[in-house]
Amino acid sequence: MSLAQFNLPDVGEGLTEAEIVSWKVAPGDKVSVNQVICEIETAKSIVELPCPFSGVVEELLAKEGDTVEVGKPIISVQSDGNILVAGPITTSIPIIPESSSTHQAVADVAASVASDENKPNLVGYGSSAHGGTRRKRAAGINSPAVVPASTSSMPIVSPVVPSSVAAAASSTDVIAKPPIRKLAKDLNVDLSKVSATGLAGEITREDVVNAASQASVFRNLTTPAQKTEREERIPVKGVRKAIATAMVQSAFTAPHVSIFVDVDATRTMEYVKRLKASTDFAGVKVTPLLLMAKAMMWAVRRNPTVNSTWTDKEIIVHNYVNFGVAAATPRGLIVPNIKDADRMSLFELAQAIEELAATAREGKTTPEQMKDGTITITNIGVFGVDTGTPILNPGQVAIVALGSIRPKPWVVNNEIVIRQVTTIGATFDHRVVDGDVASRFVQDVASVIEEPALLLD
Amino acid sequence: MLSPEGIFEVPAEYAEYGKYIERLNLDDFLKFYRDMARIRRFDNECTALQRQGQMGLWVQALGQEAAQIGSGYGVGPNDHMFPSYREHGVAITHGIDLMSIIKIMRGVNHGGWNPEETRFHLYAIVLATQVLHATGYAMGVNFDGLVGTGNPDVDQAVITYFGDGATAEGDVSEALLFAATTKAPLVFFCQNNQWAISSPVSSQTVVPLYLRGEGFGVPGIQVDGNDVLACYAVTAKHMDDARNGLGPSLIEALTYRVGAHTTSDDPTKYRPADELEYWQARDPLLRFEKFLRRQGVGDDFFEEVAKAGDELAEQIRAETFAMQNPPLENIFRHVYSDPHPMVAEQQAWLEGYEASFEEGEPS
Numbered sequence: 001m002s003l004a005q006f007n008l009p010d011v012g013e014g015l016t017e018a019e020i021v022s023w024k025v026a027p028g029d030k031v032s033v034n035q036v037i038c039e040i041e042t043a044k045s046i047v048e049l050p051c052p053f054s055g056v057v058e059e060l061l062a063k064e065g066d067t068v069e070v071g072k073p074i075i076s077v078q079s080d081g082n083i084l085v086a087g088p089i090t091t092s093i094p095i096i097p098e099s100s101s102t103h104q105a106v107a108d109v110a111a112s113v114a115s116d117e118n119k120p121n122l123v124g125y126g127s128s129a130h131g132g133t134r135r136k137r138a139a140g141i142n143s144p145a146v147v148p149a150s151t152s153s154m155p156i157v158s159p160v161v162p163s164s165v166a167a168a169a170s171s172t173d174v175i176a177k178p179p180i181r182k183l184a185k186d187l188n189v190d191l192s193k194v195s196a197t198g199l200a201g202e203i204t205r206e207d208v209v210n211a212a213s214q215a216s217v218f219r220n221l222t223t224p225a226q227k228t229e230r231e232e233r234i235p236v237k238g239v240r241k242a243i244a245t246a247m248v249q250s251a252f253t254a255p256h257v258s259i260f261v262d263v264d265a266t267r268t269m270e271y272v273k274r275l276k277a278s279t280d281f282a283g284v285k286v287t288p289l290l291l292m293a294k295a296m297m298w299a300v301r302r303n304p305t306v307n308s309t310w311t312d313k314e315i316i317v318h319n320y321v322n323f324g325v326a327a328a329t330p331r332g333l334i335v336p337n338i339k340d341a342d343r344m345s346l347f348e349l350a351q352a353i354e355e356l357a358a359t360a361r362e363g364k365t366t367p368e369q370m371k372d373g374t375i376t377i378t379n380i381g382v383f384g385v386d387t388g389t390p391i392l393n394p395g396q397v398a399i400v401a402l403g404s405i406r407p408k409p410w411v412v413n414n415e416i417v418i419r420q421v422t423t424i425g426a427t428f429d430h431r432v433v434d435g436d437v438a439s440r441f442v443q444d445v446a447s448v449i450e451e452p453a454l455l456l457d
Numbered sequence: 458m459l460s461p462e463g464i465f466e467v468p469a470e471y472a473e474y475g476k477y478i479e480r481l482n483l484d485d486f487l488k489f490y491r492d493m494a495r496i497r498r499f500d501n502e503c504t505a506l507q508r509q510g511q512m513g514l515w516v517q518a519l520g521q522e523a524a525q526i527g528s529g530y531g532v533g534p535n536d537h538m539f540p541s542y543r544e545h546g547v548a549i550t551h552g553i554d555l556m557s558i559i560k561i562m563r564g565v566n567h568g569g570w571n572p573e574e575t576r577f578h579l580y581a582i583v584l585a586t587q588v589l590h591a592t593g594y595a596m597g598v599n600f601d602g603l604v605g606t607g608n609p610d611v612d613q614a615v616i617t618y619f620g621d622g623a624t625a626e627g628d629v630s631e632a633l634l635f636a637a638t639t640k641a642p643l644v645f646f647c648q649n650n651q652w653a654i655s656s657p658v659s660s661q662t663v664v665p666l667y668l669r670g671e672g673f674g675v676p677g678i679q680v681d682g683n684d685v686l687a688c689y690a691v692t693a694k695h696m697d698d699a700r701n702g703l704g705p706s707l708i709e710a711l712t713y714r715v716g717a718h719t720t721s722d723d724p725t726k727y728r729p730a731d732e733l734e735y736w737q738a739r740d741p742l743l744r745f746e747k748f749l750r751r752q753g754v755g756d757d758f759f760e761e762v763a764k765a766g767d768e769l770a771e772q773i774r775a776e777t778f779a780m781q782n783p784p785l786e787n788i789f790r791h792v793y794s795d796p797h798p799m800v801a802e803q804q805a806w807l808e809g810y811e812a813s814f815e816e817g818e819p820s
Contacts, residue, residue: 008510009507009508009509009510009511010510010513011507011508011720011721012720012721013514013721034502034505045721045723046723046725047508047723048508049508050505050508052509
């Protein structure tokens with residue numbers, strides 16, 4: 001008699017995990033070789049697992065609904081002595097002789113295997129191992145590890161409550177490719193409720209995305225329940241504290257003045273669309289913000305005082321542009337800037353903006369990247385609002401807000417037509433920038449948005 | 458030839474095929490049944506072993522036993538066979554060690570057997586390539602003058618196995634054309650198992666596949682692929698014709714892939730359940746068992762076959778678990794016949810990489 005464990009095998013090609021859908025056996029049951037013990041669902045299919053041993057089930061090491069990594073033990077069986085130990089295809093130490101801490105050792109082995117650079121992937125042949133030194137796999141990913149039965153310190157796994165899991169039962173009724181099924185799972189979309197638009201009733205990526213956004217709209221309608229405590233105290237620290245200090249310093253030292261202009265951005269949107277489709281801009285994100293940045297750089301050259309710093313004794317006019325982009329991050333608002341952005345080509349600028357945004361989103365923006373900005377844009381349009389009165393970044397004298405761009409009635413040749421319209425708002429430090437310069441600057445930005453060809457100037 | 462009830466009858470227009478059955482005796486029939494049962498048991502055990510992590514992949518031949526065993530025994534002792542990756546049944550009729558098929562699927566061997574000795578060439582994983590290999594080989598047999606000499610010790614023919622899905626590859630059309638224009642001694646044996654992974658045969662062709670060769674000049678015939686006797690007779694006859702210099706022909710064996718495409722596939726996602734039931738009712742083993750019982754074969758025989766199956770399963774299991782990993786240099790050994798600097802460099806890198814692992818206790 002000996003205790004044998006069955007580790008979850010890779011039943012596909014390069015799968016890294018599977019969900020236990022249902023157990024067909026319970027502790028105490030007799031099992032025979034190749035008897036189906038459970039059903040698992042992988043990224044590809046639902047599969048029945050046959051038992052490699054015969055004997056009596058000791059315990060189930062995973063619950064129904066658990067997602068188990070390939071190589072982790074899922075069941076232990078008191079074998080009736082007839083255990084075949086796998087050859088060295090995947091194992092160098094199949095038998096672990098110690099008795100007291102055996103179970104832990106097996107779990108550790110499984111954990112060390114599981115942590116072994118395994119990235120979940122849907123199809124293909126598994127993630128390739130990276131270079132460098134790695135610990136040799138001590139127990140087979142796929143091989144049954146065998147443990148002598150004298151162990152007394154077996155942790156007890158809570159009894160599994162049999163439940164009828166029909167998770168994928170409905171998956172036969174819908175037609176969708178595996179990546180689409182994965183997407184639906186990730187977006188929490190029930191495929192059986194998605195209306196299909198594809199050929200022969202196939203559910204397309206768009207169908208899933210549409211269903212997901214509909215679902216999210218409805219999710220937003222559910223207002224959180226009234227909280228029981230009357231007040232909540234959030235400590236002021238970190239980014240929030242820095243934002244507050246900067247805002248107060250700016251708002252109460254620099255006299256702010258804001259001006260706005262509505263502009264027909266149809267040509268900008270067409271230009272963005274053409275850039276997106278051009279092979280020269282393949283692989284880089286092209287957005288209206290990019291054109292806005294370029295427009296501001298052009299307008300700065302024509303109105304240099306908006307790109308300066310007030311120091312009480314002197315006004316420093318910068319003949320370079322460190323272009324700040326306000327970025328909403330999970331930790332709060334930060335304003336990293338692109339150094340010498342005025343010397344960049346459109347393509348370089350697009351790359352720089354994309355990189356800046358990605359760095360900010362990941363929370364990896366460095367203090368260096370936030371220092372020495374000369375002028376800033378804040379893209380509040382992405383939040384669906386038309387415009388606002390942004391507060392200046394300390395040390396700067398101009399900030400521009402780009403509002404949402406959407407179809408609106410617009411008068412062309414005394415007729416109302418539908419155009420892509422946006423509002424450009426800007427705030428200036430009135431100590432430095434007079435009304436006429438501020439207006440000219442905003443007008444210049446607006447005219448580029450209306451006619452991007454001006455950039456050829 | 459065999460009705461679903463196991464009644465043997467040869468329609469008058471197929472009398473020329475019937476002659477091939479007349480030459481068989483009861484021992485041959487028992488051998489057919491034994492091998493079909495053996496390959497099914499092998500198949501089921503391998504599927505279980507894959508599910509237990511002992512093989513990277515398994516390709517089931519479940520449901521196609523008659524087409525493979527019948528056809529395999531119709532191939533002569535000088536003939537060459539070019540299989541796809543599912544021809545386990547054909548393999549055992551020509552002495553291939555079943556363990557060597559497991560070795561391929563376990564990833565410890567690239568090929569598994571010597572095609573020069575066995576005349577059963579290596580499994581072709583890339584779809585339809587073997588059909589061109591077979592055509593080239595058959596053209597070579599022609600060049601060597603080993604066709605139509607009238608000497609049965611000299612004359613050779615070639616057979617290639619492929620599925621309905623492969624017929625949609627350009628390779629098969631090219632092969633049909635070359636075989637026809639060179640009058641190659643080649644039999645195209647298409648097992649139409651109705652499904653190319655998840656694509657039904659209706660998406661591969663609108664005319665019956667046995668007619669596919671007509672336009673190229675390769676005559677075709679359709680055979681019940683779940684009738685082991687019919688598959689034997691048709692293969693044997695067409696191989697004889699090829700050997701005698703009558704040129705290529707195409708056989709379409711209508712059968713059904715009862716299992717999944719491979720263990721990585723889940724046919725319940727795309728296949729209606731009633732279709733499976735329809736074909737399971739036409740199971741090739743069941744039908745042949747009825748035939749044998751009509752010949753007076755009793756329970757003893759079927760019990761003996763079942764027992765042999767249990768022993769085989771146990772043996773497969775034991776030998777699979779006992780398999781050793783091959784040495785690393787095997788990966789590189791047969792890339793070129795002579796030493797090659799780039800291969801040597803890659804081998805040195807891999808050996809260094811393997812040596813970089815720390816041996817020791819897991820932490």
